[in-house]
Amino acid sequence: MVFQKLAKKLAEHIGCEESAITRESTLESLGIDSLDVVEVVMELEDELETQLEMDQKVNTVGELVELIEAQMSK
């Protein structure tokens, strides 16, 4: 669920097809920097009505999904 929502947000943010985003995609290869990540995470917070802390460096979409899921399960 988090992956689909995140992929949709990332695709909107960078203007690409959602299908181009996989769990293995590196943020760097998508042209996404750390401020883009926090921008998308803030949009997800609004949608999921939760607070997410960005306290770890992530390199791939899958790692970002894991970080968000870990916080949501707390």
Next chain:
Amino acid sequence: MSFQILGTGSYVPPRAVTNDELSEFLDTSDEWITRRIGVKQRYICTTESTADLALEAAARAMENAGVEPQELDMILCATISGDDATPALACMVQKRLGASCPAMDINSACSAFIFMLDTAAGFFARKKVKKMLVVGAERMSRLLDWSDRSTCVIFGDGAGAAVLGEGEGYLASRLLTKGGDDVIRCPQTNGASPFCQRPQPHPFVFMNGQETYKFAVQSICKDLKDVIGEAGFTPQQIDHVVLHQANLRIIQAAKKRLNIPEEKYWTNIQKYGNTSSASIPIVLDEMNRQGRLKRGQILAMCAFGGGLSSGACILQW
């Protein structure tokens, strides 16, 4: 009774440092800094002190307002990069300006200009003052690790000032502190005694960029909506939005979330970098001297930064 702004002034040191110049000794580039922060150049002190910057901005504001130093009833300065722990920066401005009123400093980092206006409003409300000088002045270059490409490219040195007189221009305000040192910190390490057993921290500006960005965008959106509503306006009735010039990306993200037309925002971070407490009065002075501010217009202002702190206000010019 609150106040209205009678005049503004600003000053930056003459030495401009471009992104290309920074890329000569840092692993960075004009493209990266421009995309990530929006800064193209910043002014950096060489021989100037923080008091030099503050004095020049103050003198220009006094001239713009047509107010003499002896007319001032209070001087407030905002700084995190003053020359001395004591005397306060405001005391040196008082001396060098030739004023004789009480003077003190306020430290709420980048939010300090709004905290200072709110403090000033209290003195006016109590009818303790008829004219006040408020100055934000920063020599951020002395607080930076110039080998850390993630922080030193952001900031610049400069000062901005405003002279306040009796009036009804301060319509609403909101101050917020979310105390903590994990997101933004600049340790003061001078003077460890021979008995001190505390570890010496890295004595430069530290920022968690992602959390700073998040706090800033959320503060701008919430604080501005709150003060606009408190003053009885709608976003469409705001004539100018003046935001702390921390990062162009923060301003762009806030713009997307606020229902205020694009042309009402003023940005100058491209030219000055983040000058902390000086950024809002520098913007005000640019707008004032370019004739953008007309009497009666409504300004929504918001600043955010270390503390963590944020402040917003509605001001009628």
